[in-house]
Amino acid sequence: RKEVEQDPGPFNVPEGATVAFNCTYSNSASQSFFWYRQDCRKEPKLLMSVYSSGNEDGRFTAQLNRASQYISLLIRDSKLSDSATYLCVVNKPRNNDMRFGAGTRLTVKP
Amino acid sequence: DAGVIQSPRHEVTEMGQEVTLRCKPISGHNSLFWYRQTMMRGLELLIYFNNNVPIDDSGMPEDRFSAKMPNASFSTLKIQPSEPRDSAVYFCASRAEGGYTFGSGTRLTVV
Numbered sequence: 001r002k003e004v005e006q007d008p009g010p011f012n013v014p015e016g017a018t019v020a021f022n023c024t025y026s027n028s029a030s031q032s033f034f035w036y037r038q039d040c041r042k043e044p045k046l047l048m049s050v051y052s053s054g055n056e057d058g059r060f061t062a063q064l065n066r067a068s069q070y071i072s073l074l075i076r077d078s079k080l081s082d083s084a085t086y087l088c089v090v091n092k093p094r095n096n097d098m099r100f101g102a103g104t105r106l107t108v109k110p
Numbered sequence: 111d112a113g114v115i116q117s118p119r120h121e122v123t124e125m126g127q128e129v130t131l132r133c134k135p136i137s138g139h140n141s142l143f144w145y146r147q148t149m150m151r152g153l154e155l156l157i158y159f160n161n162n163v164p165i166d167d168s169g170m171p172e173d174r175f176s177a178k179m180p181n182a183s184f185s186t187l188k189i190q191p192s193e194p195r196d197s198a199v200y201f202c203a204s205r206a207e208g209g210y211t212f213g214s215g216t217r218l219t220v221v
Binding site for chain 1: 141143145152153155158165166201208209210211212213214215
């Protein structure tokens with residue numbers, strides 16, 4: 001089983017749609033969780049951290065479910081500029097380095 | 111803050127040649143990571159330094175790959191000899207607390 005698994009998509013949605021991505025992780029001892037965004041031919045950039053209580057940043061909401069070992073990202077009222085690949089990131093407890101999922105490709109269409 | 115600086119941005123080399131990729135982390139960040147990204151395999155961690163000391167190099171593909179961090183402000187990733195299957199984007203990232211900051215990457219093509 002991969003350490004971090006994501007649905008690769010692609011997700012093709014119209015502007016204004018709500019879209020959700022899920023990510024599962026294998027190590028129950030993981031403590032830090034993040035969502036990164038990567039645009040085509042660019043480096044990954046931190047979108048938001050994921051906290052146990054869930055957190056929201058504008059149109060973006062992140063949730064953590066420790067019991068089921070998954071995290072989610074919800075994007076409301078999607079914009080054309082949201083088109084990108086979204087990477088789920090989980091820390092590896094022993095070394096505290098980060099493991100990346102393969103990413104979910106989102107395309108928002110007019 | 112200039113961010114994580116990588117060089118070169120692009121490298122095209124012939125099979126068998128030595129390739130050296132360079133990274134300058136953000137000042138004050140004590141952890142540095144080298145990743146490789148391909149369409150087939152996504153982002154793979156190659157090696158991880160903490161306070162200039164290699165902590166985990168289990169992701170380094172084989173002996174052709176080596177990485178050094180002689181001081182807190184500089185790291186290199188070397189491939190010798192290079193092979194076409196090494197073609198990928200190589201990212202360096204640094205971290206203090208929380209998430210990583212990535213450099214812009216080096217796009218390596220080995221022909």
